[in-house]
Structure formats: structure tokens, C-alpha cells
């Protein structure tokens with residue numbers, strides 16, 4: 076369902092370097108992939124390119140046989156909002172919206188038909204946040220905020236979830252909870268998941284593991 080071909084991202088700092096160096100990847104529908112790797116190895120760059128937030132230097136990305144890497148910014152934004160659930164590395168939520176409205180936001184961005192509030196309340200329940208419906212982000216703990224970003228990622232029934240270090244600031248208990256939720260979504264809805272992480276406990280939840288080493292993606296656990 077997701078195919079990546081000869082993907083490069085080149086940055087220029089003191090000199091030119093490849094943050095992504097010829098990435099090739101083929102992911103089946105319903106697979107749960109974990110990508111581990113040291114800080115600075117290129118994990119977030121890869122997720123941000125798949126989601127269309129960053130543009131690759133060269134290479135192609137196909138989502139269900141449609142080449143998404145060559146689309147315009149507007150078309151990429153639409154696909155990101157409509158078909159992808161993005162859980163960013165830092166928990167970005169809108170501080171002026173309450174929890175329910177934050178979760179419903181992707182619905183309103185793509186102006187579709189349906190019942191956003193019903194869906195939002197369903198997700199609040201699924202993620203154990205029902206008591207926080209009208210609370211504001213500043214009143215929530217790190218683990219609760221993570222769950223809000225996961226609920227928001229699920230709002231539009233995504234085909235694929237891209238999760239960048241979703242457990243980085245959580246304790247062991249919350250880590251297990253968040254990973255358990257992702258696994259359940261993966262099993263229940265056959266949602267494809269790409270999870271990027273430092274945390275080796277995540278590997279118990281994934282079907283397949285890759286390691287990012289200086290911009291190259293290697294199959295298996297190599298750290």
C-alpha cells in the first residue's frame with residue numbers, strides 16, 4: 076500500500092550530506108512497521124517526507140499505486156489530512172481548543188459529510204479520555220496529550236498512521252498503553268502503522284523492524 080523508491084533528502088550544512096540516502100521500502104496494507112535508529116539518523120525526515128510535509132530531493136512515493144511525491148502542496152495536504160494519521164514527535168495541539176475540538180480538527184479541515192462530534196466522542200471513549208472532553212491542553216498530562224494526538228490522527232479513518240516517537244516523553248505504564256492502543260487500531264481496522272522510535276520496547280508490537288543508520292534503511296534491528 077506504501078512504496079518508496081530511491082528516496083533521497085540532501086541537506087547542505089558545512090557540506091552536503093544525505094539525511095536520507097537511497098531509501099527503498101514496500102509496506103503491505105495492515106503491516107505494523109517499527110523504524111529504530113540513533114538521534115539524527117533521518118527517521119523524522121523520512122516520516123515528514125512520506126506525509127508530504129517535506130519534499131524529497133529525489134525519489135518516488137506511492138500510496139495505493141498513486142504517486143504522491145509529485146503532487147502539489149495542496150493535493151499533498153489533502154491526502155495527509157484524508158488518508159494519513161500523523162502523530163508528530165512533539166505533541167502539537169491547539170491550546171485555545173478543548174480536547175474534543177482538537178480531536179475533531181482534521182474533520183473540519185477537509186469539510187466532509189458526517190458526524191464529527193459523534194466520531195470525536197467515540198474516539199474520546201476509545202482512548203480513555205471521555206472525562207477530559209471539555210478540558211484544555213494545558214490541563215492535561217503528557218500521556219493524556221499523546222492520546223489526544225492519536226485520537227486526532229484517527230479522526231478521518233486513515234489508511235496509514237505515521238507515529239514519530241509517540242512514547243518518547245512517557246513512563247513505562249503510559250508507553251505500554253499508547254503502544255497497546257496503536258496495536259489495537261492496527262488489528263481492528265487493518266490500519267497500516269509506521270512507528271519511529273528510540274524505544275526498544277516498541278519492537279514487541281511491530282511485525283517488522285528496520286534500522287535507520289546515517290540515512291540508510293536496513294532491515295532488522297541493528298543497534
Ligand SMILES: Nc1ncnc2c1ncn2[C@@H]1O[C@H](COP(=O)(O)OP(=O)(O)OP(=O)(O)O)[C@@H](O)[C@H]1O
Pocket residue numbers: 086087088094112113114115116117118119120121164
Ligand atoms: N532543515 C535542515 N537543514 C539541515 N539539516 C537538517 C535539517 N533538518 C534535519 N537536518 C539534519 O538531518 C539529519 C536527520 O534529522 P532527523 O530529524 O530526521 O533525525 P531523527 O533520526 O529523527 O533524530 P531524533 O531521533 O533526534 O528525532 C540530522 O543530522 C539533522 O540535523
Ligand SMILES: [Mg+2]
Pocket residue numbers: 118119120164239
Ligand atoms: Mg526525530
